[in-house]
Amino acid sequence: MRTRPLKVALLGCGVVGSEVARIMTTHADDLAARIGAPVELAGVAVRRPSKVREGIDPALVTTDATALVKRGDIDVVVEVIGGIEPARTLITTAFENGASVVSANKALLAQDGAALHAAAEQADKDLYYEAAVAGAIPLIRPLRESLAGDKVNRVLGIVNGTTNFILDKMDSTGAGYQEALDEATALGYAEADPTADVEGFDAAAKAAILAGIAFHTRVRLDDVYREGMTEVTAADFASAKQMGCTIKLLAICERAPDGGSVTARVHPAMIPLTHPLASVRGAYNAVFVESDAAGQLMFYGPGAGGSPTASAVLGDLVAVCRNRLSGTTGPGESAYAALPVSPMGDVVTRYHISLDVADKPGVLAQVATVFAEHDVSIDTVRQTGKGGEASLVVVTHRASDASLRGTVGALRKLDTVRGVASIMRVEGE
Numbered sequence: 380m381r382t383r384p385l386k387v388a389l390l391g392c393g394v395v396g397s398e399v400a401r402i403m404t405t406h407a408d409d410l411a412a413r414i415g416a417p418v419e420l421a422g423v424a425v426r427r428p429s430k431v432r433e434g435i436d437p438a439l440v441t442t443d444a445t446a447l448v449k450r451g452d453i454d455v456v457v458e459v460i461g462g463i464e465p466a467r468t469l470i471t472t473a474f475e476n477g478a479s480v481v482s483a484n485k486a487l488l489a490q491d492g493a494a495l496h497a498a499a500e501q502a503d504k505d506l507y508y509e510a511a512v513a514g515a516i517p518l519i520r521p522l523r524e525s526l527a528g529d530k531v532n533r534v535l536g537i538v539n540g541t542t543n544f545i546l547d548k549m550d551s552t553g554a555g556y557q558e559a560l561d562e563a564t565a566l567g568y569a570e571a572d573p574t575a576d577v578e579g580f581d582a583a584a585k586a587a588i589l590a591g592i593a594f595h596t597r598v599r600l601d602d603v604y605r606e607g608m609t610e611v612t613a614a615d616f617a618s619a620k621q622m623g624c625t626i627k628l629l630a631i632c633e634r635a636p637d638g639g640s641v642t643a644r645v646h647p648a649m650i651p652l653t654h655p656l657a658s659v660r661g662a663y664n665a666v667f668v669e670s671d672a673a674g675q676l677m678f679y680g681p682g683a684g685g686s687p688t689a690s691a692v693l694g695d696l697v698a699v700c701r702n703r704l705s706g707t708t709g710p711g712e713s714a715y716a717a718l719p720v721s722p723m724g725d726v727v728t729r730y731h732i733s734l735d736v737a738d739k740p741g742v743l744a745q746v747a748t749v750f751a752e753h754d755v756s757i758d759t760v761r762q763t764g765k766g767g768e769a770s771l772v773v774v775t776h777r778a779s780d781a782s783l784r785g786t787v788g789a790l791r792k793l794d795t796v797r798g799v800a801s802i803m804r805v806e807g808e
């Protein structure tokens with residue numbers, strides 16, 4: 380074993396960074412044996428230097444992250460600050476100064492992954508980010524390496540623990556959205572400002588990263604269609620139950636049937652209770668991958684938290700250190716397929732539409748005509764009368780999102796349709 384240690388600069392020592400530092404210390408001997416050289420924590424960049432950080436030598440702590448990555452003797456920079464800047468500049472500076480990089484930063488990778496990969500390639504260094512998607516769950520490396528010989532057609536996942544916790548609460552207790560969110564906040568599953576989670580931004584960043592790797596194509600955050608889950612109601616769950624379904628916030632990346640394009644989207648959807656993703660409870664994450672040769676694979680586990688996320692960071696750290704010792708780099712960006720990313724209107728799926736209508740003869744025929752005129756074929760209709768009003772639930776066969784939008788627009792114009800109570804896609808069948 381080499382005795383000269385590999386030097387690691389840790390940028391950020393919060394929820395994830397503090398656990399990375401702890402495991403690097405407590406597992407130092409095992410890590411050294413697995414890598415073939417000891418790893419040494421050479422510096423820790425933070426924002427608040429006076430904060431007490433258990434197990435961290437105060438002499439290593441600095442607020443000057445730029446000076447740390449420019450030292451010239453750093454082998455690996457671990458970026459767990461988060462956000463776009465200064466993380467982006469620090470990562471490119473790390474490459475320019477000869478270091479490889481491990482990051483957990485989904486927002487940055489989804490926005491600027493291509494440029495960062497290019498910087499890594501130019502410097503002949505590694506950029507690894509297993510922790511950026513679904514915390515501890517091995518997903519990037521299986522897609523990039525284990526499935527490199529297969530053809531992935533679909534990635535369908537629950538990649539945000541906060542929203543899964545909220546939806547699971549609504550499902551199991553009948554609670555409304557706000558009540559379930561309040562509980563998630565009280566238990567520490569939701570942040571004080573939950574926007575990034577409940578509006579689907581976090582899941583959309585992960586969908587962009589997963590789609591890019593799965594389809595060997597650049598997919599940016601802006602390419603991902605996104606709908607949050609704040610409008611999901613207890614009534615939607617009641618409807619889902621009647622259909623033998625539950626509701627999950629899903630990230631869905633698909634190759635078009637003709638193989639010529641891909642789509643990536645995040646939105647709440649009904650899935651059958653028999654689908655493996657329906658049994659993912661609480662704050663857990665799971666990702667279902669469908670490929671030509673392997674068939675269906677499911678990856679399941681804790682998608683966040685300091686220690687689980689640090690596990691993924693450490694796995695990358697070991698891989699990157701091994702590469703440095705052998706003078707190689709691991710796989711970089713694979714975007715050779717360069718498939719176009721189609722808009723949401725081209726996505727084909729099934730829909731569950733709940734309408735408030737006048738309870739009088741001929742309404743059903745009127746509504747059915749609108750569906751037919753827009754080429755959306757109806758699978759089932761359920762009508763429940765309530766005085767002069769009725770509730771009409773229509774479940775369609777597969778149709779394009781554009782056709783469905785046209786249908787709903789026309790339905791809203793009918794005198795007999797008082798309102799469109801909800802539109803929910805049905806997935807996983």
Ligand SMILES: NC(=O)c1ccc[n+]([C@@H]2O[C@H](COP(=O)([O-])OP(=O)(O)OC[C@H]3O[C@@H](n4cnc5c(N)ncnc54)[C@H](OP(=O)(O)O)[C@@H]3O)[C@@H](O)[C@H]2O)c1
Pocket residue numbers: 390391392393394395396424425426427428430442444458459460461462465483484485486510511514682683684685688
């Ligand atoms: N938390 C999770 O469960 C989880 C899961 C998967 C991925 N991630 C990703 O991991 C990354 C870190 O998340 P986290 O939850 O650990 O965040 P966090 O707890 O907020 O920690 C951020 C750390 O960065 C430091 N920092 C902030 N601005 C800085 C600057 N300008 N220069 C130097 N240091 C700076 C902070 O310093 P102070 O300590 O002085 O404030 C803190 O130590 C993010 O990209 C996140 O998306 C997190």
